[in-house]
Amino acid sequence: xxxxxxxxSNKVTEKGKYxxxxxxxxxxxxxxxxxxQSLGQGPEFLIYFQGTGAADDxxxxxxxxxxxxPEGSVSTLKIQRTERGDSAVYLCASSSRTDTQYFGPGxxxxxx
Amino acid sequence: xxxxxxxxxxxxxxxxxxxxxxxxxxxxxIYNLQWFRQDPGKGLTSLLLIQSSQREQTSGRLNxxxxxxxxxxxxxxxxxxPGDSATYLCAVGLGSKxxxxxxxxxxxxx
Numbered sequence: 001x002x003x004x005x006x007x008x009s010n011k012v013t014e015k016g017k018y019x020x021x022x023x024x025x026x027x028x029x030x031x032x033x034x035x036x037q038s039l040g041q042g043p044e045f046l047i048y049f050q051g052t053g054a055a056d057d058x059x060x061x062x063x064x065x066x067x068x069x070p071e072g073s074v075s076t077l078k079i080q081r082t083e084r085g086d087s088a089v090y091l092c093a094s095s096s097r098t099d100t101q102y103f104g105p106g107x108x109x110x111x112x
Numbered sequence: 113x114x115x116x117x118x119x120x121x122x123x124x125x126x127x128x129x130x131x132x133x134x135x136x137x138x139x140x141x142i143y144n145l146q147w148f149r150q151d152p153g154k155g156l157t158s159l160l161l162i163q164s165s166q167r168e169q170t171s172g173r174l175n176x177x178x179x180x181x182x183x184x185x186x187x188x189x190x191x192x193x194p195g196d197s198a199t200y201l202c203a204v205g206l207g208s209k210x211x212x213x214x215x216x217x218x219x220x221x222x
């Protein structure tokens with residue numbers, strides 16, 4: 001079956017611009033997670049959705065970052081006023097009750 | 113704050129060798145532990161999930177063990193193959209989120 005998909009695969013933007021990153025989870029998975037992975041590091045947790053609501057957003061670094069999941073399926077991570085330090089691979093994962101998190105291929109964000 | 117450590121950062125072995133990858137974590141109050149594989153430029157592939165009540169899990173040539181009290185997990189790879197070359201990450205789960213180590217980059221030489 002289809003796995004987690006993320007679009008775009010690559011995004012290059014200029015400092016100060018606004019970007020949106022999209023995640024399509026595995027069909028039927030109620031839990032959705034966003035992580036950020038910098039070069040040479042493990043992924044760092046950003047936010048977790050259960051259904052439509054953000055159950056844990058403790059990993060969002062500041063108020064420039066925001067995520068939504070309006071219908072409990074697709075999620076969008078939104079970054080305002082991008083900074084060079086936001087450059088990273090943004091990973092999305094989804095899970096059902098089994099706890100295993102299934103990851104998408106990621107979106108590589110480069111802020112010039 | 114949970115910290116996950118994987119040492120060494122890189123490992124190179126000849127094909128056919130059995131090997132052990134280590135993972136340690138500072139807070140034993142975890143729900144589960146998951147091992148992932150990451151190929152260059154790709155996302156993460158889940159290999160094994162061990163619940164906190166379990167001691168080990170096996171899948172094919174892979175065996176993962178968990179010792180919660182000592183804050184350690186190991187991933188055993190039997191009869192390594194060049195196709196096993198990748199970065200292996202362990203992640204501990206508490207509640208909704210995973211806390212990852214930096215990973216071990218494995219190279220299996222033909």
